[in-house]
Amino acid sequence: MYTTMKTFFTAENGSVILFRGRLVRFSGATDGKHGEICYNVWEVRNMITMEDIIREGHPTLQKRAEEVDLPLDDGTKNTLVKMRRFLINSQDETMREEYGLREGVGLSAPQIGLSKRMIAIHTLDEDFEEHHDYLIINPSIVSHSVAKTYIPGGEGCLSVDREVEGVVPRHKRVSVHGHFYDSDKDTVEERTIRLRGFLSVVIQHELDHLNGILFTKRTVGELEHAEPIEFKLPESTEDESAPEGDNNRTPKEEKA
Numbered sequence: 001m002y003t004t005m006k007t008f009f010t011a012e013n014g015s016v017i018l019f020r021g022r023l024v025r026f027s028g029a030t031d032g033k034h035g036e037i038c039y040n041v042w043e044v045r046n047m048i049t050m051e052d053i054i055r056e057g058h059p060t061l062q063k064r065a066e067e068v069d070l071p072l073d074d075g076t077k078n079t080l081v082k083m084r085r086f087l088i089n090s091q092d093e094t095m096r097e098e099y100g101l102r103e104g105v106g107l108s109a110p111q112i113g114l115s116k117r118m119i120a121i122h123t124l125d126e127d128f129e130e131h132h133d134y135l136i137i138n139p140s141i142v143s144h145s146v147a148k149t150y151i152p153g154g155e156g157c158l159s160v161d162r163e164v165e166g167v168v169p170r171h172k173r174v175s176v177h178g179h180f181y182d183s184d185k186d187t188v189e190e191r192t193i194r195l196r197g198f199l200s201v202v203i204q205h206e207l208d209h210l211n212g213i214l215f216t217k218r219t220v221g222e223l224e225h226a227e228p229i230e231f232k233l234p235e236s237t238e239d240e241s242a243p244e245g246d247n248n249r250t251p252k253e254e255k256a
């Protein structure tokens with residue numbers, strides 16, 4: 001959704017303004033003292049915010065979501081794009097502050113009140129190396145490991161506004177089959193992916209939402225015979241003298 005445009009007025013990087021009837025957010029460098037400027041434009045109209053996310057206790061979060069018809073219609077594609085964009089926005093400090101977002105790595109359609117079997121995932125793995133970016137329609141687990149894992153600090157959820165004690169046992173590895181939507185190419189591909197560790201936890205958390213299950217129903221006090229996920233902080237973060245708070249980003253604080 002990035003577009004390069006040329007326009008004739010100035011705006012500070014990160015500011016959101018009304019431009020030709022659209023709310024756009026500017027980022028990128030100016031190429032002149034005055035007059036013509038090149039910007040990357042991020043359209044923020046129609047974005048999902050925390051107001052769109054339903055919370056614990058809502059009946060839609062407690063029922064099995066319906067299969068999505070294929071081929072995808074335009075409305076469904078638009079919803080998927082918005083779900084992905086929410087996660088990207090939520091991981092951007094400026095957007096997070098501006099719109100009061102909570103940081104998320106996964107989002108399911110039922111969480112925005114739409115009882116459909118589709119999920120968005122947008123995150124790095126626990127080694128902060130590989131980026132995973134999925135929009136999956138009608139996902140299902142086709143196989144999983146016997147071995148279990150868990151996030152040591154417990155899970156979080158955009159639909160749960162309270163601290164929940166305990167950890168959630170999850171399969172250490174899963175294979176997930178589904179139809180994957182590529183919003184840049186506007187293509188749908190049926191395939192099976194294998195995920196391990198943190199990604200395996202995230203996708204199981206999102207799949208639970210499609211079956212009306214919140215992680216709060218799965219928490220246990222302690223776990224034996226399960227290996228905790230170890231997050232390897234990137235070296236650049238360790239080098240920075242980052243201030244307290246949101247800048248000290250760790251995956252266990254992210255919500256799904």
Ligand SMILES: [Zn+2]
Pocket residue numbers: 156157158159205209255256
């Ligand atoms: Zn959740």
